[in-house]
Amino acid sequence: MTTATTATRAPQPTRPRGSRSRTAALALGLLAAVGLLVLMAALGVAVGSKPVPLGDVWHGLVSPDDSYNSAVIASRIPRTQLGLLVGAALAVAGAVIQGLTRNPLGDPGLLGVNAGASMSVVLVTAFVGVGVGRTVWAAIPGAVLAAVVVYVVGTGRAGSTPVRLILAGAAVSAVLVAVVQAVSLAKPDVFDSYRFWAIGSLAGRTAETVGQVAWFVVVGLLLCFAMARALNAVELGDQAATSLGLAPGRTKVLAAIGATMLCAAAVAAAGPIGFVGLAVPHIVRAFTGADHRWLLPYCAVLGPVLLIGSDVLGRVIARPGELMVGAITAFVGAPFLIAAVRRGRVGL
Amino acid sequence: MRGPKAGATTGPTTDGPTTASGTVTARAGTQRVVQLGGGRARGPWLAVVVHPRPVLVCLVFLALAAVAALATLAVGELGISLAELPGVFAGHGTRAQEWALFTSRLPRLGVAVLAGAAFAVAGAIFQSVTRNPLGSPDVIGLGAGAAAGAAAAALVWPGFVSTPVGALLGAFLAITVVYLGTGRGFAAPHRMVVVGIAVGAMSLAFVQLALVRASRESAQEVALWLTGSLAARATGHVVVIGVALAVLLPAALALTRTMQLAEMGDDLATGVGVPVRASRTLAVVVAVLLTGAAVSVCGPIAFVALTAPQIARRLTRSSGPGMVAAACCGAVLLVVADLVAQYALPGIIFPVGVVTAGLGGIYLAFLLVREWKRVAV
Numbered sequence: 065m066t067t068a069t070t071a072t073r074a075p076q077p078t079r080p081r082g083s084r085s086r087t088a089a090l091a092l093g094l095l096a097a098v099g100l101l102v103l104m105a106a107l108g109v110a111v112g113s114k115p116v117p118l119g120d121v122w123h124g125l126v127s128p129d130d131s132y133n134s135a136v137i138a139s140r141i142p143r144t145q146l147g148l149l150v151g152a153a154l155a156v157a158g159a160v161i162q163g164l165t166r167n168p169l170g171d172p173g174l175l176g177v178n179a180g181a182s183m184s185v186v187l188v189t190a191f192v193g194v195g196v197g198r199t200v201w202a203a204i205p206g207a208v209l210a211a212v213v214v215y216v217v218g219t220g221r222a223g224s225t226p227v228r229l230i231l232a233g234a235a236v237s238a239v240l241v242a243v244v245q246a247v248s249l250a251k252p253d254v255f256d257s258y259r260f261w262a263i264g265s266l267a268g269r270t271a272e273t274v275g276q277v278a279w280f281v282v283v284g285l286l287l288c289f290a291m292a293r294a295l296n297a298v299e300l301g302d303q304a305a306t307s308l309g310l311a312p313g314r315t316k317v318l319a320a321i322g323a324t325m326l327c328a329a330a331v332a333a334a335g336p337i338g339f340v341g342l343a344v345p346h347i348v349r350a351f352t353g354a355d356h357r358w359l360l361p362y363c364a365v366l367g368p369v370l371l372i373g374s375d376v377l378g379r380v381i382a383r384p385g386e387l388m389v390g391a392i393t394a395f396v397g398a399p400f401l402i403a404a405v406r407r408g409r410v411g412l
Numbered sequence: 413m414r415g416p417k418a419g420a421t422t423g424p425t426t427d428g429p430t431t432a433s434g435t436v437t438a439r440a441g442t443q444r445v446v447q448l449g450g451g452r453a454r455g456p457w458l459a460v461v462v463h464p465r466p467v468l469v470c471l472v473f474l475a476l477a478a479v480a481a482l483a484t485l486a487v488g489e490l491g492i493s494l495a496e497l498p499g500v501f502a503g504h505g506t507r508a509q510e511w512a513l514f515t516s517r518l519p520r521l522g523v524a525v526l527a528g529a530a531f532a533v534a535g536a537i538f539q540s541v542t543r544n545p546l547g548s549p550d551v552i553g554l555g556a557g558a559a560a561g562a563a564a565a566a567l568v569w570p571g572f573v574s575t576p577v578g579a580l581l582g583a584f585l586a587i588t589v590v591y592l593g594t595g596r597g598f599a600a601p602h603r604m605v606v607v608g609i610a611v612g613a614m615s616l617a618f619v620q621l622a623l624v625r626a627s628r629e630s631a632q633e634v635a636l637w638l639t640g641s642l643a644a645r646a647t648g649h650v651v652v653i654g655v656a657l658a659v660l661l662p663a664a665l666a667l668t669r670t671m672q673l674a675e676m677g678d679d680l681a682t683g684v685g686v687p688v689r690a691s692r693t694l695a696v697v698v699a700v701l702l703t704g705a706a707v708s709v710c711g712p713i714a715f716v717a718l719t720a721p722q723i724a725r726r727l728t729r730s731s732g733p734g735m736v737a738a739a740c741c742g743a744v745l746l747v748v749a750d751l752v753a754q755y756a757l758p759g760i761i762f763p764v765g766v767v768t769a770g771l772g773g774i775y776l777a778f779l780l781v782r783e784w785k786r787v788a789v
Contacts (some may be wrong), residue, residue, distance in 0.1 A: 395614055
């Protein structure tokens with residue numbers, strides 16, 4: 065188990081001489097990543113299933129009028145904002161879950177958290193009927209419940225391993241998705257709006273949704289960032305963390321709350337999008353190593369890059385229709401899972 | 413009196429006393445040896461070890477299947493009473509009754525029985541090859557791969573290959589990716605599971621792509637099929653799965669013996685003369701063909717392949733991959749699940765895949781907890 069975690073390239077503290085230049089390089093890299101994000105956000109507004117000339121894009125952004133192209137651009141803005149929030153939320157949540165469970169395969173989708181959140185959203189929408197805005201609150205109990213059940217089922221007497229947690233996640237997801245399908249078939253009116261949301265889609269969201277989700281994402285991100293240092297210690301194991309004078313229990317609870325908020329907000333807004341939480345931390349670790357103080361900010365920046373990029377791709381490849389972003393991220397992210405297995409990172 | 417182990421032990425097994433009459437039943441522990449022909453001098457020309465318990469379990473499964481089948485045929489919006497049923501079969505019913513029976517319910521029942529058996533045998537093979545109940549086709553993404561292949565054949569490149577062929581190609585592609593993805597072939601079941609989850613996710617993503625590109629009507633039809641549905645099956649579906657099963661079930665039975673030996677471990681099995689690699693490859697091919705055929709007629713119905721062989725194995729208390737018991741169990745499970753899906757909630761008909769996914773997922777969780785109490789994964 066420990067070999068699996070230390071395999072994720074711990075930073076080398078034995079080289080103090082290089083540490084300053086390393087910090088500078090990482091900071092520069094983060095800046096470059098932000099630049100990439102800006103570029104991707106611009107693409108998210110400019111490119112879509114309906115081709116709009118660049119001049120009209122600029123016109124629609126700066127001085128929107130009643131033209132059709134302006135309306136198209138206006139509809140892409142909340143979508144891109146949502147991609148920003150959801151991408152950051154999923155990637156950071158994935159990184160935190162991987163650190164917390166000391167499991168390189170941590171991902172809200174694989175561990176059943178997304179399925180739990182979507183189950184409670186569908187149940188609440190079907191039987192209580194609250195609007196989209198309050199679904200973030202609706203998503204939280206399901207997310208927590210699924211996380212707890214997966215953890216209990218996946219932790220045998222001999223402790224948990226990545227594979228056990230993943231299998232438990234698959235089993236719990238199967239049951240929860242069956243519940244979701246049953247409810248959505250029993251209530252066709254729910255099913256209609258659910259079809260796209262069920263795969264994970266950024267399409268058709270309003271600025272109102274973005275505003276409501278933003279609060280959850282910001283609070284969750286801050287909570288996770290605050291725990292970054294302590295998460296480094298947790299990854300060394302409970303005993304090591306305690307002997308370093310930290311309280312691993314408190315760290316774990318707070319970080320889990322942060323990650324759950326992020327997952328719930330992301331699912332409520334965009335549906336269960338898988339593999340962003342798996343792929344982005346895996347890519348980022350190649351640059352930053354396992355230090356959460358760099359890992360989490362990088363994830364927060366590069367998560368949206370992947371998500372918005374996937375969304376743009378989904379709009380382009382299936383013209384005139386569009387492919388839900390959740391399907392694209394599965395294509396992009398699943399190979400990382402296979403690669404992790406092949407390299408033996410999961411302790412198999 | 414050919415039990416599930418029929419063909420498992422052929423050859424001159426002479427455990428018990430032989431008489432000149434030819435057919436002898438002798439007890440050796442919990443198993444009986446049935447011998448045919450021959451005399452005291454030459455020995456019997458055929459001797460079959462029959463375990464009474466698996467035979468009993470199979471008979472119980474068949475009885476259950478018969479009850480569930482009668483219910484499937486009789487119950488419905490247009491009820492056909494059990495007394496009327498033979499009459500309608502003979503062609504003396506009303507037109508509505510005949511339509512309901514021959515066009516709707518019989519194909520549905522046929523697909524349920526045969527596809528359930530096919531899924532279960534495929535599951536039994538895979539669980540035996542990976543020596544792990546979790547290595548079943550559902551968990552390692554085979555069903556999803558077949559679904560993606562079928563969707564590709566039906567929606568993306570229509571007319572290029574037929575849907576069953578597409579499902580087969582998809583299943584083979586999925587198993588190839590799983591095989592290559594683990595880095596150790598089929599020797600690492602847990603790696604197979606994780607890679608299979610990735611393959612399943614990619615397959616479902618591809619299916620979504622196919623759905624988006626398709627017209628709305630065909631997309632809705634395929635979406636229903638994708639959860640696994642037995643609604644609106646035609647006689648053609650029964651023929652496809654029936655032919656597949658007729659060819660592949662004997663092949664699976666013929667492989668049972670070597671697979672049972674291979675379960676002891678590669679080295680030991682090679683030591684006693686079993687061509688482990690060849691028989692494993694052959695078994696996987698048979699299982700993939702079975703899965704592809706079943707998926708092409710009723711969609712990737714979840715977890716029948718996982719649960720049926722496990723239930724059968726526990727009830728028969730046998731060590732090998734009891735194919736016949738698994739097949740009977742799969743048939744019962746799918747027919748009963750279909751009844752539940754149709755009539756559990758009045759007014760709502762679920763696709764049967766929803767029912768099996770819900771119940772099967774719970775069973776999988778139960779299996780995980782049980783397994784991990786005993787052994788470390």
